[in-house]
Amino acid sequence: MASPFASQLGTNYSPNDEEVPKIEALLVEPALRLKRLEDEIGELQKALDKLAAERESLVAYVEGHKSLLSPVRRLPLDIIQEIFLACIPTHRNCAMSASEAPVLLGRICSSWRSISLSTPRLWAKLHFVEPPRSYGPYASIFHTTRTTQHLEGAKSWLGRSGLCPLSISLRTPHTSHAPVSNSSLQEFLQTLIPFASRWQHIDFSMPLATFDVVSQLTETDVPLLESVAFYPFSSSETGWNRFRVLHGLRVSSIYAIGDDLTAEDFPIRWEQLTVLEMAGATWRTSMTSEIVLRILRKTPKLQSCKVMLNDGHPSSGPGILSSHPPVECKFLRTLQFSCENAAATFTQLLDRISLPEMRSFILRWEIDSHGGRCPSLAHQFKRWTQLESLDIDSESTPTPDLLEGLCSLPPTMRRLVIHDVGLPVQVPLDASDSLPGLDVCPLLETLEIYRCVNISDAALLRFIAARMGVAPRATLRRVHIKFNRYMTFDILPSLQPFIEAGLDVSISHTELLPMRFTPWLGMSDT
Template sequence: MTSPFASKLGTNYYPLDDEVLEIRALLVEPLSRLKRLDDQIAYLQKAIDELAQERESVRTFVDSHNELISPFRRLPLDIIQEISVACLPTHRNSVMSAVEAPILLGRICSSWRAISLTTPRLWSRLHIVEPSRLGVADAVFEEKLAQRVETTKTWLGRSGKCPLSISFQGCPDIPVPPGAISNDVFIPNTSHLFMQAIIPFTPRWQSITLCASSMVLETLSSITEDDVPLLQKLVISQHFGTASFLTLPPPTFALLRAPKLIDLTFGGSHANTQNLPIRWENLTHLSLMGYSDSSLTCRLVLQLLARCSQLQSCSLYFHQDDNSLPLTDEAGRTIELPFLHSLDISSVGFQPNGLGNVFRRLSLVALRHLDLRGHRESGLENPSFVTDLLAFLGVSLCFESLKIDTATFTTSSLTELLRGLPSSTARLHITGTFSWRLAPANGILNGILYDDVITVLTPTPQNPGICPALQELHIARCMSLSDEALLRFIKARMTAAHPTLRKVVITFSREMQVDIAQDIQPFSDDGRLEVITTYAQPPQPRAVGSFSPWQGLPDAPELADWAPMDDF
């Protein structure tokens, strides 16, 4: 359509009176046409709406009948049960929450609920969290406590005859508020209520993990070895902050003599560990986690290991107070553990002499993984310690992974260790510290990770042979390691004749100084290398509810991600 006023459209022009009449006359036909178009659109829209409504009705009819012939509806019951079991967490026990299996499965439909309630394997694994009194009204706490105890009984009651895996996260004793009776008085926890709920199921215990106070040991003292014929794994540790330290069970603690017990973890005092009624010769995993005064010494460690000929993995946290341990004690024989592939040693009061003697007494030909941690005392130096450690690793033909804490070494001894590692070493984990202690003997800062350390691992034309099979490097808590040194390491490893490096994970305790992302991007683009660098960020508050059923688990979600299970 053309208009004599085209040049005036979109401007601030104000028409004259006769022009207004002309414009009105001009719009008579367009207005009439606009109305006809609106009527036509409305007619067509009505037809479309009627067709859409009819289509929805037909689609509902078709979908509802297709559901009847869905292949999934014809799955055998055992297949549906297997799918349900596959929904369970594999790295931990299930929790009392409706946001994950098995409870979630019962909320899909009535059929799935019936299947879940009649599938014992879904209820054979349970993580129990004792509710905390802190910041909670007594009535609310009592209600939550009663619900958790009752849920425990109901849950395990659904497990049929399946072997049980149970983990329990207890609460520490809570001190009485100031002014009430005495500040040294503690309100006892309620762990015994949960123990009483799970003890009737002892014939089906297979894996039991308990994190609680010494009251738990008292509750379990009545259990005999005949009561736990299936028990293979037992973990008893202390919740941080409990009023009374977890003491060693007495020699009459028959639970430890379970006929199938092969995996044992105990945290507490170990002064008389060798007197416990344990079938040491059956153990394939042993973990003794103590305190600085636990009396788990180098001498005792050797005595225990000599009795565990079937060990495959071992974790020890002990106090080294016998650094003059004679090499000729116990008939002077070398302790051979032909099946032990993983060894984790954490030491309080680190004494190179004592630990060096332990390494000289052990022969672990199958060792693949070593985790060594301990804070070397200021001014304490023993050049033979690294020599003993390297000799110990040298007989391990399958060695491939080392995790160390830089606080165990000076910078010079750490670089010496790295230079002497077996050529088969494929994974290296190094954790730095924030210690600024000086070693007076050589003036080297202890525990600080400098460029010197990663430079040792950086191949050069003159020295390309250090850890030639290295595939992964993990470094945590880097304060003094520079971005440039890291870049040199990556470039040198990836441009070598036969590059083996596949993954680098570095956690810096500082802000970024040099962005190396573009320089290493070519190695990541072709899929040969994964590099993860994390720099210091302002701390973020993280709140987990006091009633969280995930408490004590490594993957506990944040408060906003879960809702209390109020209708189990």
């Protein structure tokens, strides 16, 4: 609509006394027209509201009847149960939480709740966590209430498991001030004892004194037990020979931690053992290369072995293994050593072990006060012709020896992980114009380097581009690098085509901490 005041609209202009009546006269007809439009809109809105209400009623009617035709309603009970079982975590036990199966499945509808409660296999895996203690005037009451609730929930959970073999893990906050005598874990263990005949996998991490409840059991009490993991919170002698459950008829996997670990003290049926994993402080362990040889000799079915070694004792010397004949481990696929010094003895140990099926090797070498370093492993890598994964700590390995070892890796290598790296940028990972890096590990799929310092961003870019650019050898799938230095330039834009093609790339650098500045510094109200 045309207006003589169009140029003043939207400004701060103030009309004078003569212009005010003119503006009021201009608004009479538009105001009436606006009123008529509002009335018309109101009538139309009433009609729309009536139609919307009718539509909602019809939608509810149609959707309600369509839901009766939903295929899931007609699934047989056994199919629904299998779907429920597929929701259970496979790599761990189930948490006592309503945010995941099996508890979550019972929160959907009454029918699903009935099905979940009547499917014992859903409740055969349980992870129990002791509620943490707090401080305050009502802390004790609060902790007791939470403990009671957790215990009752665990009892109900186990009661629903029927006659299924059980997989149970226990964890507690590692606090020295928490009195063991009042620990809810002891109460829960007492609850577990009647179910011992159905234990299949147990994983207990708790104070050492709490294990006394378990030590009362014998091998006949646990006929189904297959794997045992004991992680006591103590640096004193554990006395592993008192745990007679380790001698169960079906026990084939042992996981343990402790400073006094000597696997030979374990009451194990060695001939059926397939997994042996022990952890702890290497400088306190009494495990030597000689003991490891004896263990490997009496475990013909062993598939995975992870142990600590300390050959720094006076009784352990380079020549002590000369009297031991070689040991062939026909099924051993994973081998991990955490070592303390004695490089010569360690070399002799590897020389006396035949590993025709070796797939994964992990080495953690502790540098002692004398500067002991890991020996060159090039000779061993040439022997392990089917090796696929290597995880090594290069900080404890002289750079020439490490490079020699990497260049000796078999062509079957698919995963390479290096910690505390100190590699120069030239070879073998630096793919320069002549691409020498392509000759090393041609089937490499995963490369992970942590606390990387000496490999440049440019060298990493050239290596990835060369690997991804040669079609017959483009096997690289994952590159994770954590630099322990600042970025020289950002290579991610250059890697974007490879990332879009499916390459999983994660590259991080040490970042400068930002300065915290505030103009109110020192003022009383801040």
